[in-house]
Amino acid sequence: MEAKQIAFIGTGVMGASIVKHLLKAGHSVTVNTRTKSKAEPLLALGATWGATPAEASEQKDIIFTMVGYPKDVEEVYCGEQGIFSAAKEGAIVVDMTTSEPTLALKLHSIAQEKGLHSIDAPVSGGDIGAQNGTLSLMIGGNQEIVEYMRPIFETFGANIVYQGTAGAGQHTKMCNQIVIASGMVGVCEAMAYGLKAGLSLEEVLKSISSGAAGSWSLSNLAPRMLSGDLEPGFYIKHFIKDMKIALDEAERMNLQLPGLALAKQLYDTLLEQGYGEKGTQALIKYYSE
Template structure:
């Protein structure tokens, strides 16, 4: 995700210095006209705005607080933008620590998958100081089409958790409906076409259902990532005393995907778990 975002920043006229744990993305960034650095600290020393895109909370903590991490290179007046999806509680703590150094942090998790990152059409949910976001608006506009200020530090992560709660509910609901339709003997494509235009209409029906009934679960967003994001949501729900009965169920279904070596399938592949429970597959013959 980070590499196409960096390329879009280059295309928008920004100077980009990047660091990645594996060499291939760095080589591709250099081929596109960017520069690279050996450590996160070295990136921070050469830039005014640092943007990270990492898989989980632990990775962000290591990149920021670890040896040769961002804390060793950030200085007063800089801005740190974290586009990872991580714990809102950890984000609030990190923003508070950076504030003592005179560094502003914007938590800015993204939605839209790799396709959105490549096209520069991501939806970006931002927490932090609105004035800092306004000062960085050009950077955000290069990466996404929809940039929304959601509130103070941590609010971006909270909004992303809300997004993933709804995405998972859609995926599970559509999967359950399609397996039900299969068992009832209905025409699956006709079911998809019919309900997409009514009150049930949603992103999953429009963009994934036709693939699902053809057994196409090539990843746009890994099920492993959906599982991780739901863990973040349920942990935050516990911390904030917010009941999450549906999200807890979805979490268990995605856990089953991970346990059955389906974690690298698309998150719409949760239908395969419903199919295992039903003892049938919801597929069309072509």
């Protein structure tokens, strides 16, 4: 694919790494984020600055968004200085925020009315996956447009799966977050148990990480727990948002998810204790304090 004119709205922990991959691949990238100073390292690498989502989106072929909450998604798309006020006809908008499936459907409908193409493409893999260009993408939207975008996605993703029509990507991400939420409880409880039993937790990890208990969280986040590294690959405050979305969607489907409900309860406790800006591995604090 030839070089594209790209806008990227939201250059947080993961977004910044994705922008670096896009720049390295030769694309022109204009960025917008709430605090310009956080984008300075990207500007030094050749990205340009857009003062608003609208300004960043003008005359762009592809517009990515990766912001915090559904209300932020709606604002950057539908606000007075939002993407939909400036995007050119035929542009492709790709929301990579973990957001509400119902909002993905709304954005898809508005995009169609404006002659745009909308894709929901939340990701998994955390800061490590973003840095290494190995993210998993769960994609909903028009399949033809998704296939057109595949070379772009491959600059920062290693597992790119089309899930279905608009909203399917977000529903798939909810499945992902449900597994992570309950799994993190298991990882933390295993570490707490091993510690109480007087075991060397480093040696425990050598045994269980490659066996039937193995998981991404166990291999990547348990070592961070042991070293006291609670810095975010993914913020607790955002994870709680995701769990609430999943629980709300499950309620609409008349589905009970007790494991997810328990995990959210534990993370809510950490949020109250001031850990909202820490990574999801900080759940270990619930068991150690």
